Protein backbone atom coordinates (compact mmCIF):
# COMPACT_ATOMS: atom_id res chain seq x y z
CA UNK A 1 0.00 0.00 0.00
CA UNK A 2 1.68 3.21 -1.23
CA UNK A 3 -0.82 5.58 0.38
CA UNK A 4 -3.98 5.48 2.47
CA UNK A 5 -6.98 7.66 3.20
CA UNK A 6 -8.63 7.75 6.63
CA UNK A 7 -11.69 9.64 7.79
CA UNK A 8 -12.14 10.87 11.34
CA UNK A 9 -14.15 13.66 12.93
CA UNK A 10 -14.60 15.66 9.74
CA UNK A 11 -10.97 15.27 8.63
CA UNK A 12 -9.95 13.32 5.54
CA UNK A 13 -6.34 12.31 6.22
CA UNK A 14 -4.19 11.25 3.26
CA UNK A 15 -0.96 9.46 4.28
CA UNK A 16 1.92 8.62 1.94
CA UNK A 17 2.94 5.15 3.13
CA UNK A 18 6.50 4.73 1.81
CA UNK A 19 8.64 5.40 4.90
CA UNK A 20 11.43 3.19 3.51
CA UNK A 21 11.71 5.71 0.63
CA UNK A 22 11.13 8.69 2.91
CA UNK A 23 7.65 8.97 1.40
CA UNK A 24 8.86 9.84 -2.08
CA UNK A 25 6.06 10.41 -4.57
CA UNK A 26 5.84 7.89 -7.44
CA UNK A 27 3.08 7.38 -10.01
CA UNK A 28 1.09 5.16 -7.61
CA UNK A 29 1.07 7.91 -4.96
CA UNK A 30 -0.03 10.45 -7.58
CA UNK A 31 -2.94 8.22 -8.55
CA UNK A 32 -3.93 7.70 -4.91
CA UNK A 33 -3.75 11.44 -4.19
CA UNK A 34 -5.96 12.23 -7.16
CA UNK A 35 -8.56 9.69 -6.04
CA UNK A 36 -8.40 10.88 -2.41
CA UNK A 37 -8.93 14.50 -3.40
CA UNK A 38 -11.87 13.56 -5.62
CA UNK A 39 -13.53 11.66 -2.77
CA UNK A 40 -12.77 14.27 -0.10
CA UNK A 41 -14.13 17.09 -2.25
CA UNK A 42 -17.39 15.21 -2.87
CA UNK A 43 -17.91 13.82 0.65
CA UNK A 44 -20.05 16.17 2.76
CA UNK A 45 -18.67 14.61 5.96
CA UNK A 46 -15.13 15.76 5.09
CA UNK A 47 -14.56 19.35 6.15
CA UNK A 48 -10.76 19.47 6.13
CA UNK A 49 -8.32 17.59 3.88
CA UNK A 50 -4.95 16.85 5.52
CA UNK A 51 -1.77 15.28 4.16
CA UNK A 52 1.05 13.59 6.06
CA UNK A 53 3.79 10.97 5.70
CA UNK A 54 4.12 7.58 7.38
CA UNK A 55 6.94 6.62 9.69
CA UNK A 56 7.71 9.84 11.49
CA UNK A 57 11.09 10.49 9.83
CA UNK A 58 9.95 12.20 6.66
CA UNK A 59 6.88 14.07 5.51
CA UNK A 60 7.88 13.63 1.86
CA UNK A 61 11.21 13.49 0.01
CA UNK A 62 9.79 14.77 -3.30
CA UNK A 63 9.66 12.90 -6.55
CA UNK A 64 10.82 9.28 -6.50
CA UNK A 65 14.22 9.56 -8.13
CA UNK A 66 14.44 5.79 -8.63
CA UNK A 67 11.20 5.89 -10.64
CA UNK A 68 11.61 9.32 -12.31
CA UNK A 69 15.40 9.60 -12.55
CA UNK A 70 15.58 7.91 -15.97
CA UNK A 71 12.81 10.03 -17.55
CA UNK A 72 13.95 12.44 -20.25
CA UNK A 73 12.37 14.97 -22.61
CA UNK A 74 8.63 14.60 -23.13
CA UNK A 75 8.35 11.86 -20.48
CA UNK A 76 9.92 14.06 -17.80
CA UNK A 77 7.65 16.94 -18.79
CA UNK A 78 4.61 14.66 -18.62
CA UNK A 79 5.51 13.48 -15.11
CA UNK A 80 6.10 17.05 -13.86
CA UNK A 81 2.90 18.33 -15.48
CA UNK A 82 0.83 15.47 -14.04
CA UNK A 83 1.93 16.24 -10.48
CA UNK A 84 1.68 19.99 -11.20
CA UNK A 85 -1.96 19.50 -12.14
CA UNK A 86 -2.57 17.64 -8.88
CA UNK A 87 -0.90 20.38 -6.82
CA UNK A 88 -2.92 23.00 -8.69
CA UNK A 89 -6.07 21.05 -7.72
CA UNK A 90 -4.83 20.95 -4.13
CA UNK A 91 -4.15 24.69 -4.20
CA UNK A 92 -7.69 25.36 -5.41
CA UNK A 93 -9.32 22.63 -3.30
CA UNK A 94 -12.85 23.64 -2.21
CA UNK A 95 -12.22 22.85 1.48
CA UNK A 96 -9.36 23.86 3.83
CA UNK A 97 -6.20 21.80 3.35
CA UNK A 98 -3.49 21.22 5.95
CA UNK A 99 0.03 19.80 5.54
CA UNK A 100 1.00 17.87 8.66
CA UNK A 101 4.76 18.10 8.18
CA UNK A 102 5.93 15.34 10.51
CA UNK A 103 9.58 15.15 9.42
CA UNK A 104 11.83 16.05 6.51
CA UNK A 105 10.16 17.81 3.60
CA UNK A 106 12.50 18.14 0.66
CA UNK A 107 12.25 19.04 -3.03
CA UNK A 108 8.75 18.27 -4.28
CA UNK A 109 7.77 17.42 -0.69
CA UNK A 110 8.05 21.13 0.09
CA UNK A 111 5.91 21.90 -2.96
CA UNK A 112 3.24 19.47 -1.74
CA UNK A 113 3.14 21.23 1.64
CA UNK A 114 3.17 24.68 0.02
CA UNK A 115 0.08 23.79 -2.02
CA UNK A 116 -1.85 23.29 1.25
CA UNK A 117 -3.53 26.24 2.99
CA UNK A 118 -1.85 25.66 6.35
CA UNK A 119 1.44 24.01 7.37
CA UNK A 120 1.71 22.52 10.86
CA UNK A 121 5.28 21.41 11.38
CA UNK A 122 6.55 18.92 13.94
CA UNK A 123 9.42 20.32 15.98
CA UNK A 124 12.78 19.12 14.62
CA UNK A 125 11.59 18.75 11.00
CA UNK A 126 13.85 19.99 8.21
CA UNK A 127 12.47 21.76 5.18
CA UNK A 128 14.49 22.11 1.98
CA UNK A 129 13.65 23.63 -1.39
CA UNK A 130 16.91 22.06 -2.56
CA UNK A 131 16.13 21.93 -6.27
CA UNK A 132 18.61 24.73 -7.06
CA UNK A 133 21.47 22.52 -5.85
CA UNK A 134 20.29 19.68 -8.10
CA UNK A 135 20.51 21.69 -11.32
CA UNK A 136 16.72 22.07 -11.61
CA UNK A 137 14.06 24.46 -10.40
CA UNK A 138 10.83 23.55 -8.61
CA UNK A 139 9.05 21.22 -11.00
CA UNK A 140 5.56 21.09 -9.56
CA UNK A 141 4.66 24.80 -9.36
CA UNK A 142 6.35 25.38 -6.00
CA UNK A 143 8.04 28.69 -6.83
CA UNK A 144 4.82 30.24 -8.15
CA UNK A 145 3.05 29.26 -4.93
CA UNK A 146 5.95 30.40 -2.75
CA UNK A 147 6.14 33.82 -4.45
CA UNK A 148 2.41 34.26 -3.85
CA UNK A 149 2.38 33.01 -0.24
CA UNK A 150 5.63 34.42 1.22
CA UNK A 151 7.10 37.93 1.09
CA UNK A 152 8.96 38.13 -2.24
CA UNK A 153 12.50 38.42 -0.81
CA UNK A 154 11.93 35.54 1.60
CA UNK A 155 10.63 33.27 -1.16
CA UNK A 156 13.54 34.04 -3.46
CA UNK A 157 16.05 33.61 -0.65
CA UNK A 158 14.63 30.17 0.24
CA UNK A 159 14.84 29.06 -3.42
CA UNK A 160 18.34 30.42 -4.02
CA UNK A 161 19.81 29.10 -0.76
CA UNK A 162 18.37 25.70 -1.68
CA UNK A 163 19.28 24.23 1.70
CA UNK A 164 17.59 22.37 4.52
CA UNK A 165 16.12 24.81 7.03
CA UNK A 166 14.58 24.37 10.45
CA UNK A 167 10.88 24.70 11.20
CA UNK A 168 11.75 27.90 13.13
CA UNK A 169 13.63 29.43 10.17
CA UNK A 170 10.71 28.65 7.89
CA UNK A 171 8.31 30.14 10.44
CA UNK A 172 10.22 33.42 10.42
CA UNK A 173 9.83 33.43 6.63
CA UNK A 174 6.09 32.84 6.81
CA UNK A 175 6.01 29.23 5.53
CA UNK A 176 5.48 27.32 8.79
CA UNK A 177 2.16 28.30 10.37
CA UNK A 178 2.79 26.56 13.69
CA UNK A 179 5.53 24.42 15.24
CA UNK A 180 4.13 21.54 17.25
CA UNK A 181 6.16 19.77 19.98
CA UNK A 182 7.08 16.25 18.95
CA UNK A 183 5.74 14.65 22.15
CA UNK A 184 2.21 16.00 21.63
CA UNK A 185 2.23 16.10 17.82
CA UNK A 186 -0.86 13.92 17.24
CA UNK A 187 -3.04 15.45 19.99
CA UNK A 188 -2.10 18.98 18.99
CA UNK A 189 -2.77 18.74 15.27
CA UNK A 190 -6.04 16.98 16.02
CA UNK A 191 -7.07 19.80 18.37
CA UNK A 192 -6.14 22.44 15.82
CA UNK A 193 -8.10 20.75 13.05
CA UNK A 194 -11.07 20.20 15.38
CA UNK A 195 -11.41 23.99 15.66
CA UNK A 196 -11.86 24.21 11.88
CA UNK A 197 -14.27 21.29 11.69
CA UNK A 198 -16.56 23.05 14.20
CA UNK A 199 -17.44 25.51 11.42
CA UNK A 200 -20.16 24.58 8.94
CA UNK A 201 -19.12 23.18 5.57
CA UNK A 202 -20.86 26.14 3.91
CA UNK A 203 -18.66 28.63 5.80
CA UNK A 204 -15.48 26.67 5.07
CA UNK A 205 -16.30 26.42 1.39
CA UNK A 206 -17.25 30.08 1.11
CA UNK A 207 -13.88 31.17 2.53
CA UNK A 208 -12.09 28.77 0.23
CA UNK A 209 -14.00 30.10 -2.78
CA UNK A 210 -12.83 33.62 -1.89
CA UNK A 211 -9.25 32.49 -1.30
CA UNK A 212 -9.21 30.48 -4.52
CA UNK A 213 -10.05 33.38 -6.83
CA UNK A 214 -6.47 34.59 -7.07
CA UNK A 215 -5.20 31.12 -8.02
CA UNK A 216 -7.76 30.74 -10.78
CA UNK A 217 -6.68 33.78 -12.79
CA UNK A 218 -5.30 33.02 -16.26
CA UNK A 219 -2.13 34.91 -15.24
CA UNK A 220 -1.41 32.67 -12.24
CA UNK A 221 -2.20 29.44 -14.08
CA UNK A 222 0.13 30.42 -16.90
CA UNK A 223 2.95 31.30 -14.50
CA UNK A 224 2.44 28.00 -12.63
CA UNK A 225 2.59 25.76 -15.71
CA UNK A 226 5.36 27.77 -17.39
CA UNK A 227 7.44 27.20 -14.26
CA UNK A 228 6.93 23.46 -14.77
CA UNK A 229 8.05 23.72 -18.42
CA UNK A 230 11.23 25.49 -17.27
CA UNK A 231 12.03 22.66 -14.86
CA UNK A 232 11.34 20.12 -17.63
CA UNK A 233 13.96 21.89 -19.77
CA UNK A 234 16.52 21.65 -16.96
CA UNK A 235 15.68 18.03 -16.13
CA UNK A 236 18.10 16.69 -18.78
CA UNK A 237 20.85 19.24 -18.05
CA UNK A 238 24.34 18.05 -17.24
CA UNK A 239 24.12 19.52 -13.71
CA UNK A 240 20.93 17.60 -12.99
CA UNK A 241 22.29 14.40 -14.55
CA UNK A 242 25.26 14.65 -12.18
CA UNK A 243 23.02 15.26 -9.16
CA UNK A 244 20.84 12.28 -10.12
CA UNK A 245 23.88 10.05 -10.54
CA UNK A 246 25.26 11.15 -7.17
CA UNK A 247 21.96 10.27 -5.45
CA UNK A 248 21.26 7.03 -7.29
CA UNK A 249 24.77 5.64 -6.81
CA UNK A 250 25.11 6.78 -3.18
CA UNK A 251 26.47 3.98 -1.05
Ligand SMILES: CC[C@@H](C(=O)O)C(=O)SCCNC(=O)CCNC(=O)[C@H](O)C(C)(C)COP(=O)(O)OP(=O)(O)OC[C@H]1O[C@@H](n2cnc3c(N)ncnc32)[C@H](O)[C@@H]1OP(=O)(O)O
Nearest residue numbers: 020021022024061062063064065066106107108138139140
Ligand atom coordinates in the same frame (compact mmCIF):
# COMPACT_ATOMS: atom_id res chain seq x y z
C1 LIG B 1 10.41 15.39 -9.27
C2 LIG B 1 10.09 16.74 -8.76
C3 LIG B 1 11.25 17.43 -8.12
C4 LIG B 1 10.81 18.77 -7.60
O1 LIG B 1 9.89 19.39 -8.16
O2 LIG B 1 11.40 19.21 -6.64
C5 LIG B 1 11.79 16.60 -6.97
O3 LIG B 1 11.15 16.37 -6.00
S1 LIG B 1 13.37 16.04 -7.18
C6 LIG B 1 13.64 15.07 -5.68
C7 LIG B 1 14.12 15.94 -4.61
N1 LIG B 1 14.38 15.15 -3.44
C8 LIG B 1 15.60 14.81 -3.08
O4 LIG B 1 16.59 15.13 -3.71
C9 LIG B 1 15.66 14.02 -1.81
C10 LIG B 1 16.68 12.92 -1.88
N2 LIG B 1 16.76 12.25 -0.59
C11 LIG B 1 17.50 12.74 0.43
O5 LIG B 1 18.12 13.78 0.36
C12 LIG B 1 17.54 11.89 1.67
O6 LIG B 1 17.18 10.57 1.32
C13 LIG B 1 16.58 12.41 2.78
C14 LIG B 1 15.16 12.57 2.29
C15 LIG B 1 17.12 13.73 3.35
C16 LIG B 1 16.53 11.34 3.92
O7 LIG B 1 17.83 11.04 4.36
P1 LIG B 1 18.06 9.77 5.33
O8 LIG B 1 17.07 9.78 6.43
O9 LIG B 1 19.52 9.75 5.65
O10 LIG B 1 17.69 8.49 4.45
P2 LIG B 1 18.42 7.88 3.17
O11 LIG B 1 19.06 8.94 2.33
O12 LIG B 1 19.27 6.76 3.60
O13 LIG B 1 17.16 7.33 2.35
C17 LIG B 1 16.45 6.21 2.82
C18 LIG B 1 15.87 5.52 1.62
O14 LIG B 1 14.95 6.38 0.97
C19 LIG B 1 15.30 6.53 -0.39
N3 LIG B 1 14.90 7.85 -0.85
C20 LIG B 1 15.03 9.01 -0.19
N4 LIG B 1 14.56 10.02 -0.94
C21 LIG B 1 14.17 9.48 -2.11
C22 LIG B 1 13.62 10.01 -3.31
N5 LIG B 1 13.34 11.31 -3.45
N6 LIG B 1 13.36 9.15 -4.30
C23 LIG B 1 13.57 7.83 -4.19
N7 LIG B 1 14.10 7.26 -3.08
C24 LIG B 1 14.39 8.09 -2.06
C25 LIG B 1 16.80 6.30 -0.44
O15 LIG B 1 17.21 5.97 -1.73
C26 LIG B 1 16.95 5.17 0.56
O16 LIG B 1 16.54 3.99 -0.08
P3 LIG B 1 17.47 2.67 -0.04
O17 LIG B 1 18.79 3.10 -0.62
O18 LIG B 1 16.74 1.68 -0.86
O19 LIG B 1 17.58 2.34 1.42
